[in-house]
Structures are given as C-alpha cells and as structure tokens.
Amino acid sequence: MRDVAVLGVGMTKFGKHPDKSLVDLFAEAFFEAFEESNIELKDIQALYYGNFVGEMTDGSGNLSGFMADEIGLRGIPAIRYEGACASSSVAFREAVKAVSADYYDIVAVGGSERLYTAGTEIGTRALATAVDGVYEIAAGLTFPGVFALAARLYAKTYEIPLEELREMMAMVSVKNHKYGAINPKAQFYGKLGDLKVEDVLNSRMISSPLTLLDCCPMTDGGSAAIIAAADIAEDLVDTPVYVRGTGQSSAGGLFRQKEDIIRAIPRKKAAEMAFKEAKMTPEDIDFVEIHDCFTIAEIIATEAMGFFEYGQGCYAVRDGVTSIDGDLPVNPDGGLIGKGHPVGATGVSQVYSVVKQLRGEFRENPVKNAETGMTDTLGGDFGTLVNMILSIHRR
Amino acid sequence: MRFADFFNALLEGKVIGQKCLDCGSYTCPPKATCDNCASRNLEAVELSGKGVVRTFTTTYVAPSGYTEEAPYTVAMVELDEGPWIVGRIDLPNEEIEKLGQDLIGARVSIYGKEFPTEPFYPDKKRRVVPMFKVEGLK
Numbered sequence: 449m450r451d452v453a454v455l456g457v458g459m460t461k462f463g464k465h466p467d468k469s470l471v472d473l474f475a476e477a478f479f480e481a482f483e484e485s486n487i488e489l490k491d492i493q494a495l496y497y498g499n500f501v502g503e504m505t506d507g508s509g510n511l512s513g514f515m516a517d518e519i520g521l522r523g524i525p526a527i528r529y530e531g532a533c534a535s536s537s538v539a540f541r542e543a544v545k546a547v548s549a550d551y552y553d554i555v556a557v558g559g560s561e562r563l564y565t566a567g568t569e570i571g572t573r574a575l576a577t578a579v580d581g582v583y584e585i586a587a588g589l590t591f592p593g594v595f596a597l598a599a600r601l602y603a604k605t606y607e608i609p610l611e612e613l614r615e616m617m618a619m620v621s622v623k624n625h626k627y628g629a630i631n632p633k634a635q636f637y638g639k640l641g642d643l644k645v646e647d648v649l650n651s652r653m654i655s656s657p658l659t660l661l662d663c664c665p666m667t668d669g670g671s672a673a674i675i676a677a678a679d680i681a682e683d684l685v686d687t688p689v690y691v692r693g694t695g696q697s698s699a700g701g702l703f704r705q706k707e708d709i710i711r712a713i714p715r716k717k718a719a720e721m722a723f724k725e726a727k728m729t730p731e732d733i734d735f736v737e738i739h740d741c742f743t744i745a746e747i748i749a750t751e752a753m754g755f756f757e758y759g760q761g762c763y764a765v766r767d768g769v770t771s772i773d774g775d776l777p778v779n780p781d782g783g784l785i786g787k788g789h790p791v792g793a794t795g796v797s798q799v800y801s802v803v804k805q806l807r808g809e810f811r812e813n814p815v816k817n818a819e820t821g822m823t824d825t826l827g828g829d830f831g832t833l834v835n836m837i838l839s840i841h842r843r
Numbered sequence: 844m845r846f847a848d849f850f851n852a853l854l855e856g857k858v859i860g861q862k863c864l865d866c867g868s869y870t871c872p873p874k875a876t877c878d879n880c881a882s883r884n885l886e887a888v889e890l891s892g893k894g895v896v897r898t899f900t901t902t903y904v905a906p907s908g909y910t911e912e913a914p915y916t917v918a919m920v921e922l923d924e925g926p927w928i929v930g931r932i933d934l935p936n937e938e939i940e941k942l943g944q945d946l947i948g949a950r951v952s953i954y955g956k957e958f959p960t961e962p963f964y965p966d967k968k969r970r971v972v973p974m975f976k977v978e979g980l981k
Contacts, residue, residue, distance in 0.1 A: 573906035573963070582846050582965055583872050584929045587917045587972050588902060588909040596900030597919060603944065610944050656901040703919060703927040704878060
C-alpha cells in the first residue's frame with residue numbers, strides 16, 4: 449500500500465446560497481483546491497463525490513456525473529457516496545484507498561448540499577431519513593431528538609443533574625461559536641462570538657433538553673480536496689499533508705444500540721482502526737475537528753475516540769481542555785455548530801480545516817505547533833462513522 | 844417476520860418479537876438475524892408488552908409530515924425481555940415536563956396507535972406508533 453497525501457483543499461463559504469446549485473457549490477470549492485494543487489485537469493483520474501439528500505432538497509440524484517462534467521472532467525469515473533452526514537468522509541476514505549492501492553495516482557474528492565435553502569420542515573424530514581426508516585421515524589424521531597435521547601441518558605447514566613449537564617453542553621456551543629465567529633468561511637462569521645451559557649439555555653427549545661443553540665444550523669455549502677500518491681505529491685506541492693490513517697464503522701438503529709448510544713461504539717471502532725493504521729495513539733493528536741452536530745455529540749465523541757474516559761468529556765469542556773489553548777483543541781474552525789453543516793460537504797470541510805492548520809495557513813485561530821490533526825464525521829445515529837488522521841510527517 | 848406483522852400485532856395490543864433458539868435472547872422489532880448472536884434460528888413469540896422508560900425527548904420542531912402532531916414525546920423503552928423499542932409517551936406534555944428526568948425508570952405498558960402516513964413512510968396506508976402508557980399514574 450502506498451502513502452497518500454493531500455495536494456489542495458477548497459470550500460465555499462458556508463451559509464445560505466439560494467442562488468447556487470449543488471453543482472455550482474461543488475465547482476466553486478473544487479477550483480479553489482485545484483488552483484493550489486499544481487496539476488492539470490487531465491491529471492485527475494476519478495471523482496469521489498459525497499451528497500446526502502439531493503433528491504429531497506433539489507429534486508436531483510445521480511449527481512456525480514454532473515459534477516465531473518461541470519469541472520471539465522467529462523468521461524472520468526465519477527461516483528456519488530451517501531453515508532448521511534459522513535457522505536464526503538466516506539468518499540474521501542474510498543479515494544484514499546484507491547490511490548493507496550495504486551489504482552489511481554491523482555483523484556478529486558468533495559461534496560455539496562443545500563439544506564438551509566430547503567427550509568426547516570423539508571430539511572428536518574430530509575435529515576430524518578438517516579434514522580431507521582420504519583421503526584424510528586414512525587414515532588417522529590428527528591436528529592435533534594436522537595441526541596436529546598442521548599443527553600438524557602448520559603445525565604442519568606453518569607448521575608449528573610440534567611441542569612448541570614445542560615450548562616456544560618452550552619459551553620460547547622459557546623466555544624464553537626466563538627471560533628466560528630472568527631472563521632471567514634463559517635456560516636456565523638462575525639456573529640454569536642460572545643454567546644453566554646444562559647443564551648444557549650434560554651434559546652428556543654427544539655427537542656428537550658436541546659435548545660436551538662445546542663444544535664448546528666441548516667447550511668448550504670460545498671467542499672473539495674485533491675489527493676495523490678505521496679511520492680507524486682512531494683514533487684507537486686511544498687507542504688503535502690499525509691493521510692496517516694483512516695477508519696470506518698457502522699451500526700443499526702438507536703434501539704439496537706441500546707445504552708451504548710452514549711458510548712458511540714462504531715466511533716470507538718473507527719477511531720481505533722485509524723490509530724492502528726497510523727501507528728499512533730490519542731496522545732499523538734494535536735487537535736481534532738469533531739462532528740458536533742449537537743453540543744452533547746461533541747462530548748460523546750471526545751470520549752469514544754479515546755481522548756477522555758466515558759462520562760468525563762463534559763468536564764473537559766468545562767475545564768477548558770478542549771479550548772484552543774487547552775491540551776486538546778476541539779473544533780478550532782468552529783465545528784458544525786459555528787461553521788455550519790452542509791451535510792454531504794462536511795467531512796471534506798473538516799479535512800480542509802485540518803490541512804490549513806497543519807500548513808500554518810489557518811491564521812484566524814491557529815493551533816500552536818500543530819503537526820497532526822484528526823477528523824471525526826458521524827452519519828445518522830452512528831450508522832456511518834469515519835475518522836481520519838492527517839499529519840505533516842510521512843510515516 | 845415482516846415489519847407489517849409487528850405493527851398489525853401492536854394494533855391488536857400485542858408486542859411480538861423473536862426468540863433465538865440458539866442463544867435464548869429476544870429480538871424486537873423483528874430482524875432477519877438474532878440481535879445478539881446473528882443466528883437465523885428464530886421463533887416468533889408474543890412478548891409481555893411491558894417495559895421501562897430508559898430515555899425520552901419532547902419534540903417541538905417536527906419534520907414535514909409530522910408537524911400537526913407536535914409537540915410529542917419520543918422515548919426508548921427497554922422491554923422486560925431485553926430489547927429496546929422506540930415509541931411515544933402517552934401523557935400530556937405538561938405532565939411530562941413536570942416529571943422531567945424522573946420519567947426515566949417509569950414502568951410502561953405498550954399498545955399501538957394509528958396515525959396518518961406521509962409520502963416517505965414505507966407503509967403507504969397508515970403509520971402505527973408504539974405508545975407507552977405510564978403505569979401507576981391515573
């Protein structure tokens with residue numbers, strides 16, 4: 449297996465794009481990545497594209513060919529990957545495997561989604577297609593609902609008064625909005641940077657105990673990356689960022705996972721797979737971009753990935769361990785809560801942030817001496833879980 | 844066992860599942876394989892229809908197709924036989940808010956209630972929701 453590296457990354461501003469199609473959003477992100485990759489279009493051999501609910505938001509499926517054609521790559525193999533909110537992370541991982549296996553030398557990856565423009569009712573229903581379509585949706589379970597169930601179970605299991613847990617959850621929102629507000633690509637750039645815990649607690653109740661500010665927003669956006677075999681990448685760009693390890697796992701419905709919904713076992717498996725491949729441990733990770741679709745989700749993720757003991761992630765947030773100047777900065781780009789969550793584009797946007805940080809180009813909120821970063825993307829109620837470790841050091 | 848069998852039985856007031864003839868554990872709702880050991884050696888059985896609330900949430904912002912029903916409270920109940928199922932708490936919203944976390948651990952009995960289907964639901968005629976009736980309350 450060959451080493452693989454990222455040549456270039458791109459992403460649109462996240463937010464509301466009623467005047468840009470799924471194709472427009474992907475193309476904009478792609479050309480930003482292309483411009484910094486020092487290659488010609490004809491060097492790209494395949495496209496790995498992630499999208500979740502194009503059928504419901506834009507009445508559009510079979511999207512990958514339209515994406516490839518739009519960017520001038522007519523005729524190359526183009527594949528759409530769907531893994532709910534982890535769609536483009538699945539695409540990225542499959543692309544890495546194909547290059548690593550020597551099947552391709554250089555490929556393009558990315559995703560786009562338009563949930564903000566779709567509106568709350570359609571958007572909520574579209575996202576809810578990621579829960580069990582027979583036994584969970586019947587009761588009207590939503591995505592805020594999934595993590596609201598997890599939050600109450602977390603409080604009960606670890607014997608934390610719910611109001612105390614809600615305050616620590618609110619601190620995740622305060623932190624991620626603080627960082628999102630200084631990220632020019634973020635949906636909330638220049639906004640909500642000085643939120644208070646009380647603001648989160650007192651915002652509109654969405655699914656008890658989660659309020660609006662416990663939730664990431666609905667977002668339109670696109671993201672892209674171009675990856676190559678490491679030997680090729682070293683001849684093309686000054687600072688290749690190496691993909692050191694990836695992992696993926698799956699699960700059935702929440703009701704099949706039972707009390708493990710607060711332990712996110714698929715994430716534990718995916719993270720362990722990525723660490724093993726990278727020959728690393730959680731101590732080797734300088735910062736993480738985590739799937740904080742909801743405040744409690746970030747807390748659960750940091751535990752399942754192995755950074756904190758189960759039941760301790762909430763105190764790490766409270767004690768500032770996950771702040772930019774803490775031992776483990778979590779979501780310095782604002783995360784899904786501050787940056788936005790155009791689901792099919794989210795995974796590769798995390799790669800974007802990690803690559804920019806590692807190259808020292810994330811000037812708004814730099815992680816000091818960052819050499820290795822990790823991404824974490826969750827699809828559905830743990831049905832698709834992808835973790836990736838990127839580093840400026842080749843193995 | 845088909846998904847429709849599970850919901851048809853619920854409307855008759857019965858919770859049905861499967862007992863594994865290899866490991867002895869129960870699976871519910873039905874699955875092609877035992878939820879514990881993946882065996883296909885399963886027998887359809889009627890379960891007690893009783894369990895305990897393990898977690899819940901009151902949903903105020905509902906998806907398209909469910910907005911008329913909001914606010915509603917979705918819960919996960921652990922059946923006495925072990926499996927967990929998703930359904931709704933059969934209590935007025937004000938009472939649920941008053942109970943808060945104390946609702947966790949409450950014993951419930953289960954029945955099925957019919958709701959209108961929506962364009963994306965697999966059963967195009969009706970949507971059956973497992974309802975959790977809290978015991979020990981009036």
